[in-house]
Amino acid sequence: MLNDKTIQIIKSTVPVLEVHGTAITKRFYEMLFTNHPELLHIFNHANQKQGRQQTALANAVYAAAQHIDNLGAIIPVVKQIGHKHRSLGIKAEHYPIVGQTLLAAIKDVLGDAATDEIIQAWAEAYGVIADAFIGVEAEMYDQAEKQEGGWSGFRPFQVVKKVRESDVITSFYLAPQDGGRIASFLPGQYISVKLDIPGETYTHIRQYSLSDAPGKPYYRISVKREDTLKDRPAGKVSVYLHEKVEEHDVLMISAPAGDFTLDQQDTRPVTLISGGVGLTPMVSMLKTLAATNPQRQVTFIHAAQNGDVHALRGEVEELAAEHPQISAYWCYDRPTEQDKADQAYHKEGYVDLQWLQSIVAVKDSSYYFCGPVPFMRTVNSLLKEWGVPAADIHYEFFGPAGSLENEPAAV
Template sequence: MLAPATIEIIKSTVPVLEKHGTAITKRFYELLFDNHPELLNVFNHANQKQGRQQAALAGAVYAAAQHIDNLEAILPVVRQIGHKHRSLGIKAEQYPIVGRNLLAAIQDVLGDAATEDVIRAWGEAYGVIADAFIGVEADMYEQAEKQEGGWAGFRAFRVERKVRESEEIASFYLVPADGKPIASYAPGQYVSVKAEIPGEPNVHIRQYSLSGAPGKPYYRISVKREDAAADRPAGKVSVYLHETVGEGDVLPLSAPAGSFTLDEGDRRPVVLISGGVGVTPLAAMLHALAERNDPNRPVAFIHAARNGDVHALRKEVEELASGRSAIRAYWCYEKPTERDRAAGAFHQEGYIDLNWLRRIVPTKDAGFYFCGPIPFMKAINRALLEWGVAPADIHYEFFGPSGRLDD
């Protein structure tokens, strides 16, 4: 328990964190990697360069400061981050390292404003926050290892099949190299892939949604090749998987993790909305819903792509919808090709908007799940809130560090 005076000091720093949070976390990562370069084998370098990791940590620190007197209020965020930490292999003994470098970053950025009382208060508060994460993650490690077919750390999987799904996306069917059973997973979860790329000084770990049906003797991930663009470098791991990894090769995988999952207890209609490679977790959800085939639970599967050339898993989704009266699939193409037009391959041109959603979705009293590029998710979130969908019925997943959809 923190003393009232400590809580008061932490809460007094909330405006400071709002203003300087990203600068503090940027400095934190500089110090962390200078002092502990081995942690470059854990963190996504591209997210560092783009500032996404710094912004996500700043948001988490800000939320913790706001709710320091009631950390239970941020338990959903703790669990979400905990899933990512467990899948990456973050250990309890690394938390003090983080704490020391975070306090040093606060001092560096705030200067004289970081008084002894402020640093002491934040040291105490960090200990409480770290204990919350360590406790949640310890349970997750135990569950991952002790479940049927589960394991600790990373386990070798062999690429049984590699299938091109579109011009940008390829699927990898992964079977355990030891031939033993594998853990099941909740539709929407992901695995971490550890890539040791020739010529790279560090190991790279990336998280990819499981895109197939649970309960199979294999896992399937569907990976978009991320080429370099003006605002981002090429994706080291995605390019490696597309160009170098083939059938018969071995990849280390973590056990499935993630909190973006289908609510099995909700019997209302379901609306699955995806953009680009965001289709992957929603395809797994659709598989689960198709298997149950509840005629009284309508399912709308809505996917946005630039055009038919980059539209992955279309045939698979259409086969799942075929013969199941409760499932309807809809396609929105931003810039359809002439082939798309000639084939009548899409239902909406341009972007998914509220008017179209209202026409194809019979009710806003449903569970809404969406995933895709951040601008896409912001637009979907705005549309749903404008429609009056209850925030509790809106579920989404960020690929990479979490962010905000309301800015």
């Protein structure tokens, strides 16, 4: 427990973190990887370069400082991050390294403003926060290993099938190399894939949502190939998976993780909204609903550029044809001439509130959505404008968590 003086000091630094948080976390990662380059085997290099990891950490530190006198308030954030840490293989022994580096970064950025008293208070606070993470993650490691078909760390899986789903998305069906059982998962969860790419100094780990229903003897991930776009370089892992990994190859996989999961106890209608490759957890949820809760009404909405990049469409349409409680709608912002000739979509342009209200059968639904961040900001804004309660709005970031409270952007 922290004493009142320490709590008061930590809370007094909240305004400073608002201003300098990202600068501190940027310096933190620079120092961390300079002093401990072995950690580059764990962290996503692309997220570092794009600044997403720094922002996510700054937000987490800011939230911890705000609620330092009631850390129970941030347990949902601790669990969300804990899932990612367990999936990546971050352990208790990493936390002292992180703590020492974070304190050094605060001192480096704030200079004389970071007095010995402030640094000491943050050292004590970090110890309490780290203990919360370590405790939650220890339970997750134990559960992942002891569940039926579970395991610790990374396990070799063979690619038993590789399927091109669209111009940019390919599915990989993964079965354990040892022929043993595999852990079940909740629809919406993900696995981590660890790759040693020839010519690369460090291991690369990426997390991919499972795109099929649980209960199969395999896991399926559907991966978008991230090509060069303006100032953003091509995705090393996604390109390698698309171009180099073939059937019979072996990939190292962590047990399923993640807290963005379908509430299967809720019997109300559900609306699943996706953009681009964000449809992968939505398809897992849809297949699960069709198999286990055939009375529950489902509206499935997917936004894509056009039919050429629209993956898994056939699977969704087949489910909708077989189950009258499922309705599926497509929104293309740049339909091809073939799309137009085939009338292959329900709306041209972007998802807007008027269209959403016209196709969602019952407003009193639970809403799940996933996709590019600008897309999610808009969907979140539309649902809030419609008056959907926050408790019924659920979403997942691909990569480090961010904020959806900025100005909405076109989807």
